[in-house]
Amino acid sequence: MLFDTHVHLNVAHFDQDRDQVIKRAQEAGVEKMVVVGFDHETIPKAIELAEQHDFIYAAVGWHPVDAIDFTDHELNWLEELSRHPKVVALGEMGLDYHWDKSPKSIQKEVFKKQIRLAKKLNMPIIIHNREATEDIIEILQQEEAQTVGGIMHCYNDSPNYLTACLELNFYISLGGPVTFKNASLPKEVAKEVPIDRLLIETDCPFLAPHPYRGKRNEPAYVALVAEQIAELRGLSVAEIAQVTTANADKLFKLTRS
Numbered sequence: 001m002l003f004d005t006h007v008h009l010n011v012a013h014f015d016q017d018r019d020q021v022i023k024r025a026q027e028a029g030v031e032k033m034v035v036v037g038f039d040h041e042t043i044p045k046a047i048e049l050a051e052q053h054d055f056i057y058a059a060v061g062w063h064p065v066d067a068i069d070f071t072d073h074e075l076n077w078l079e080e081l082s083r084h085p086k087v088v089a090l091g092e093m094g095l096d097y098h099w100d101k102s103p104k105s106i107q108k109e110v111f112k113k114q115i116r117l118a119k120k121l122n123m124p125i126i127i128h129n130r131e132a133t134e135d136i137i138e139i140l141q142q143e144e145a146q147t148v149g150g151i152m153h154c155y156n157d158s159p160n161y162l163t164a165c166l167e168l169n170f171y172i173s174l175g176g177p178v179t180f181k182n183a184s185l186p187k188e189v190a191k192e193v194p195i196d197r198l199l200i201e202t203d204c205p206f207l208a209p210h211p212y213r214g215k216r217n218e219p220a221y222v223a224l225v226a227e228q229i230a231e232l233r234g235l236s237v238a239e240i241a242q243v244t245t246a247n248a249d250k251l252f253k254l255t256r257s
């Protein structure tokens with residue numbers, strides 16, 4: 001019973017064999033996943049996949065790299081789509097200082113607009129962070145994002161920022177990099193995150209775990225992420241699977257009585 005909290009089965013990398021990839025995920029024990037949309041093409045596709053499969057949910061948000069293309073039209077569109085019963089979070093959203101397509105000031109504005117929308121809708125948010133940790137934390141604090149909380153997707157920072165993230169009611173999601181031999185930070189984080197705030201993900205097709213590093217990633221490989229974290233924490237894979245799935249159910253409000 002694994003929950004892959006961040007997949008991009010909605011991108012062209014999976015156009016040739018999407019059904020087989022989904023089947024392999026189920027065979028590997030993936031019980032649920034969230035397909036994350038981030039632009040005009042991938043958002044409708046995320047919802048379409050969620051409509052086709054009981055165990056697939058969708059998240060809708062606008063990627064910071066494309067912040068410059070975000071207008072009121074997109075904001076209203078996200079609000080409309082968020083009412084869909086299978087949409088469980090807003091995102092991914094955040095800041096990305098690696099690419100310079102969108103100026104920082106515009107990225108920040110678009111990020112704030114999406115946080116405000118999430119608060120209006122009372123939905124958790126999924127954060128994309130690239131080289132922008134301090135600005136992201138500052139904006140989340142200013143906007144009082146702790147009222148909705150969310151996920152630090154593919155957390156790739158020093159454990160020093162964990163306290164601030166946890167105080168903001170965020171979960172810490174770890175993916176393929178925790179399995180890389182030379183990746184000391186994600187391994188430290190895997191040991192330090194309180195277990196009730198830990199999530200796992202693939203971010204497929206990107207960031208495939210060892211021994212598939214550099215190849216196309218897929219949800220079945222989230223089992224390798226769970227195995228690595230179990231080893232680091234001295235727990236069984238079943239325990240990590242059980243607790244991360246329960247955490248995700250709680251965050252996405254999927255818990256059934």
Ligand code: NI
Nearest residue numbers: 006036092203
């Ligand atoms: Ni992503």
